[in-house]
Amino acid sequence: MSTMTSPADGAKPIDVAAATAKLLGATSGNMVTYLQSCVHCGQCAAACHFYQATKDPRHTPALKLRPMLKAHRAKSSPLAWIGLAPALTERDLRETEDLIFDTCTMCGRCTQVCPMGIDVASIVQISRQAYAAAGLGPSDLMAAADASRDKGSPLGLTPEKLEERIEWLADENEVDIPLDKAKADVLLTVSSIETMKYPSSIVAMAKLMNHAGVNWTFSSKGYESTNFGYLAGNTSVARVMIERIVAATAATGAKTVVIPECGHAFGVMRYAAANILGRPLPFEVRHITEYLADLKRQGRLRLKPMADAFTYHDPCQISRRGGATADARYLLDGFATDFREMSPTGNFNWCCGGGGGVQAMGRAADVRHKVFKIKMDQVEATGANTLISACSNCRLTMDESKAHYHWPHEIGSLVEILADHLDDTARPAAAAE
Amino acid sequence: MDLLDFARGPALQIGLYVFAFGVAFRLASLLLLPRLKDLSAARKGAPGAVVASGREIIRRMWPQSVYAEATRFTTINGYIFHLGLAIIVFLGTPHILFLKGLIGVSWPGLPTNIINGVAVITFLSLIAALVHRLQSPVLKAISTANDYITWLVTMLPVATGLLAISHLGWRYETLLAVHILSIAVFLIWFPFGKLMHAFLIFLSRGTTGAHLAHRGAQL
Ligand code: SF4
Ligand code: SF4
Numbered sequence: 001m002s003t004m005t006s007p008a009d010g011a012k013p014i015d016v017a018a019a020t021a022k023l024l025g026a027t028s029g030n031m032v033t034y035l036q037s038c039v040h041c042g043q044c045a046a047a048c049h050f051y052q053a054t055k056d057p058r059h060t061p062a063l064k065l066r067p068m069l070k071a072h073r074a075k076s077s078p079l080a081w082i083g084l085a086p087a088l089t090e091r092d093l094r095e096t097e098d099l100i101f102d103t104c105t106m107c108g109r110c111t112q113v114c115p116m117g118i119d120v121a122s123i124v125q126i127s128r129q130a131y132a133a134a135g136l137g138p139s140d141l142m143a144a145a146d147a148s149r150d151k152g153s154p155l156g157l158t159p160e161k162l163e164e165r166i167e168w169l170a171d172e173n174e175v176d177i178p179l180d181k182a183k184a185d186v187l188l189t190v191s192s193i194e195t196m197k198y199p200s201s202i203v204a205m206a207k208l209m210n211h212a213g214v215n216w217t218f219s220s221k222g223y224e225s226t227n228f229g230y231l232a233g234n235t236s237v238a239r240v241m242i243e244r245i246v247a248a249t250a251a252t253g254a255k256t257v258v259i260p261e262c263g264h265a266f267g268v269m270r271y272a273a274a275n276i277l278g279r280p281l282p283f284e285v286r287h288i289t290e291y292l293a294d295l296k297r298q299g300r301l302r303l304k305p306m307a308d309a310f311t312y313h314d315p316c317q318i319s320r321r322g323g324a325t326a327d328a329r330y331l332l333d334g335f336a337t338d339f340r341e342m343s344p345t346g347n348f349n350w351c352c353g354g355g356g357g358v359q360a361m362g363r364a365a366d367v368r369h370k371v372f373k374i375k376m377d378q379v380e381a382t383g384a385n386t387l388i389s390a391c392s393n394c395r396l397t398m399d400e401s402k403a404h405y406h407w408p409h410e411i412g413s414l415v416e417i418l419a420d421h422l423d424d425t426a427r428p429a430a431a432a433e
Numbered sequence: 434m435d436l437l438d439f440a441r442g443p444a445l446q447i448g449l450y451v452f453a454f455g456v457a458f459r460l461a462s463l464l465l466l467p468r469l470k471d472l473s474a475a476r477k478g479a480p481g482a483v484v485a486s487g488r489e490i491i492r493r494m495w496p497q498s499v500y501a502e503a504t505r506f507t508t509i510n511g512y513i514f515h516l517g518l519a520i521i522v523f524l525g526t527p528h529i530l531f532l533k534g535l536i537g538v539s540w541p542g543l544p545t546n547i548i549n550g551v552a553v554i555t556f557l558s559l560i561a562a563l564v565h566r567l568q569s570p571v572l573k574a575i576s577t578a579n580d581y582i583t584w585l586v587t588m589l590p591v592a593t594g595l596l597a598i599s600h601l602g603w604r605y606e607t608l609l610a611v612h613i614l615s616i617a618v619f620l621i622w623f624p625f626g627k628l629m630h631a632f633l634i635f636l637s638r639g640t641t642g643a644h645l646a647h648r649g650a651q652l
Contacts, residue, residue: 029466
C-alpha cells in the first residue's frame with residue numbers, strides 16, 4: 001500500500017507509512033514504558049530552554065512524545081482492537097516537525113525534572129528517524145548528514161582538505177600534528193566545526209597531547225566524530241560515520257579514541273555507537289576533557305596558573321548525559337584561580353540551544369537566539385567576562401548569538417585555555433615513548 | 434436486589450476483576466516487550482541496573498533543588514492528595530473492613546474524625562489540581578480527556594464518601610451505594626487511563642535510572 005501523500009499546496013510528498021513503521025519498529029519495552037507513563041503534569045516545561053525562552057506551551061517536552069504514542073496506540077490499545085484508535089497522519093507529522101527537530105536539542109533537562117523519569121530525548125531521537133524516513137526534517141540538517149557520508153564531514157572536510165589543513169596548522173604554529181601514523185596509542189578525532197571555524201582548537205589539542213608525550217595520531221580514514229547521521233535520524237549515515245572511526249582505530253592499533261570538544265560527538269561515539277553497530281566497540285572512547293583529566297591525574301599535564309575570571313558552560317552530552325561533569329572541574333582545579341560557576345551549573349546547566357543538530361538548522365536561528373538570553377543572564381550574574389566551553393558546537397551557537405546581540409563578552413574553549421597555559425619548562429615526568 | 438446490594442455485589446466484583454486483569458494485562462504486555470540492551474561500555478564504577486533503578490525510584494520522590502520553585506505547587510499538592518487518598522483507603526475503618534473481606538487481614542484504623550478531616554483536605558486538593566490544570570497554559574495544552582476522566586473517577590469516591598459520612602442529600606444506604614459504585618467505576622477505569630502510573634512509575638523511573646547510571650550521569 002502506498003501512502004505517499006502529496007499535499008495540494010505543493011509541499012514535497014511525505015511517506016507516513018515509513019514514519020509509522022520506524023516508530024513501531026522502535027517500540028522496545030524501554031520506549032513503550034516512557035510513552036505510557038506521562039501523567040501530563042507539565043513540570044517538564046519549566047526545565048526546557050525552548051519553553052523557558054518562548055513561554056509557548058507548544059514547547060512542553062511532553063508533547064514530543066505524542067507522535068510516537070499515537071502510532072503505538074493505533075496498533076496496540078483497546079481502542080485499536082475495535083478499530084477506533086486513529087492512525088498517525090501526515091498532518092500530525094507536519095505539525096510536529098519543528099518540535100522534533102528545531103526545538104529539541106536532546107539535552108535531557110526535562111528528564112531531570114520529570115517525576116516519572118521519562119527520557120524525552122530518547123523518544124525524540126527515534127522520532128527523528130521516523131520523520132527523516134517520511135521525508136521530513138530541516139533540509140540543511142539532512143544535507144549535513146549527506147555531506148558526512150559523501151565527503152567525510154558535514155562541512156565538506158574531505159580527507160585531502162584535512163591533510164592540507166593539518167599541514168598548514170602544523171607549519172603556522174610550529175607544532176607536530178601527526179596524521180596517519182602507522183602505530184599510535186590514541187586516535188584523536190575532530191569536529192569539522194573546529195577544523196573549519198576554530199582551527200586553534202586543533203592546535204591546542206596537539207600541543208596538549210605532545211606536551212604529555214602521548215603517542216597519538218589523526219587518521220584520514222576516520223576523523224569526523226560529529227555524527228550528523230545520528231542527529232538527522234539517518235541511521236545508515238550514522239553507521240558509516242562510526243565504522244570509519246572503527247576502521248581508522250584498527251589501522252593504527254589505537255586502544256583509545258579521543259573525542260574533541262563536541263558534546264554530541266562524544267554522546268554518539270561513547271554511548272550510541274556500540275548500539276547502532278550491534279556490537280561493543282573494541283576500544284575505549286574518552287572525551288578530550290576526560291582524557292586530559294586522566295593525563296593530569298598521571299602528572300603528565302603541567303599548567304601555569306590562570307588568573308582571568310571566567311565561567312564554564314557544561315555541554316549537555318558531556319556533563320548531564322555523559323557523566324563527565326567532574327573532569328572539567330578537575331582540570332580547572334588549582335589552575336584557574338578565578339573560575340566562577342554559573343547558577344545552575346554542572347548537571348543542571350542550561351543548554352546553549354544549539355545541540356542535537358539545532359545549530360545546523362538555519363530556520364531555528366531565531367529561537368536559538370532567544371534561548372541564548374538565558375545563557376547571557378547566567379554569565380552576567382557571575383561577573384566574569386569570559387565564557388568557555390568544551391564543545392565547539394556550543395561555542396559556535398553562542399558565538400552566533402553573541403554577534404546577533406552584540407554581546408560584549410568573550411567566548412572560548414577549554415582546551416585552548418589549557419594549551420595557552422602549558423608549562424613546558426618542566427617536562428612531564430611520565431612521557432611515553 | 435436493591436442499589437446497595439448491586440453496588441456491593443456485582444458492581445464491585447466487576448470493578449475488581451477489570452482492575453486485576455486489566456493491570457496484569459498492561460504490565461505483562463509491557464514487560465514482555467524486548468528491552469534494549471546497552472552495548473556501550475559502562476562507566477567505571479557505575480552501579481548495576483537493579484541498584485540504579487532502585488536508587489532512581491527513591492531519588493525522584495522529591496524534585497532536585499534547582500527545580501524546586503518551578504515544581505512546588507504540583508509536588509506539594511500532588512503529595513497532599515496522593516497521601517490523603519492512601520490514608521483514607523488504608524486507614525479508614527470501613528475501608529479496612531472491606532479490605533479484610535478481600536484479603537483476609539486487617540489492621541487498626543485512624544479515628545473517624547481524623548479520616549474525615551483528611552477526606553476534606555483531599556477533596557480540596559483535588560479541586561486545586563483541577564483548577565491548576567484549567568488555568569495553566571502548559572497544562573491546558575497537554576491535557577487530554579484521559580486527564581479529566583481520571584480526575585473525575587478519583588474525585589467521585591472522595592466526594593460521595595464525604596456525602597455519605599455527612600448524611601447529606603439521599604438516605605445513607607443510597608449514598609453508600611453511590612459511593613461504592615463510584616469505586617467500581619474507579620477500578621474499571623484504572624487500567625485504561627493514567628491511573629496506571631501507580632505501577633508505571635516504578636518502570637519508567639527504573640528504566641531511566643539504569644539508562645543514565647550506566648553512563649555515570651548523576652540525575
Ligand atoms: S531534551 Fe532538552 S530540548 Fe528536548 S524537550 Fe527536553 S529539555 Fe527540551
Ligand atoms: S514531566 Fe514527565 S510526566 Fe510530567 S508532563 Fe512532562 S513528560 Fe509527562
